[in-house]
Amino acid sequence: MARLKLGVLISGRGSNLQSLIDACADPAFPAEIVLVISNIPNVQGLDRAEKANIPTKTINHKDYDAREKFDQALTETLQQAGVELVCLAGFMRIVTAQFLAHWPDQVINIHPSLLPAFKGIHVHERVIEAGVKFSGCTVHYVVPEMDAGPIITQACVPVKDEDTPDTLAARVLEQEHVIYPLAVRLIAEKRLQQ
Ligand code: GRF
Secondary structure: OOOEEEEEEEOOOOHHHHHHHHHHOOOOOOEEEEEEEEOOOOOHHHHHHHHOOOOEEEOOHHHOOOHHHHHHHHHHHHHHOOOOEEEEOOOOOOOOHHHHHHOOOOEEEEEOOOOOOOOOOOHHHHHHHHOOOEEEEEEEEOOOOOOOOOEEEEEEEEOOOOOOHHHHHHHHHHHHHHHHHHHHHHHHOOOOOO
8 A cells, every 4th residue: 555655844853753764664654754844954853864865855944034935835845745744743833824725634743732731832841830740742633723733642641740841851752752653654544533
């Protein structure tokens, strides 16, 4: 069976990208990464892709005077590569409604909280401050409203009394690396229902 063609968008470290690279290395996995795009030059995620012989492209948002033009460049580049599913993996830009209109139900994101709780940034600091006992991560479809799209899968972790944002982030990240490939597999195998 043909494998689902993924385009992964990153802005930095790329550990979630790595979890997808590792999953796709198994020929039985129903997806493959055909392109990695970073909006920031020379980030670690680009090195990870190059090491895996995956084509990369840097599209620097600073080279565009409007968000729509940047998003148009993303769309064209992804289309040229034949991408069928766009995976945001630590991509620190908000995508426009126009971008999403080009990719209906074809953009997913990973977020380090149990959405709909703790949308946005500085998640782990806010989780600890709120005093909740569990946190986690979510893979969801992307809609114009930030971190608000339909949830595909989640994982839960305990928040310990002694946690700092860094220790909690590390515990959550370990689960991110489990659920992102799982979500891609569910989509590729058409096992999700709206
Ligand atoms: C992850 O915690 C992800 O949930 C969030 O940004 C972080 C990216 O980490 N959106 P990495 O670049 O995948 O290592």
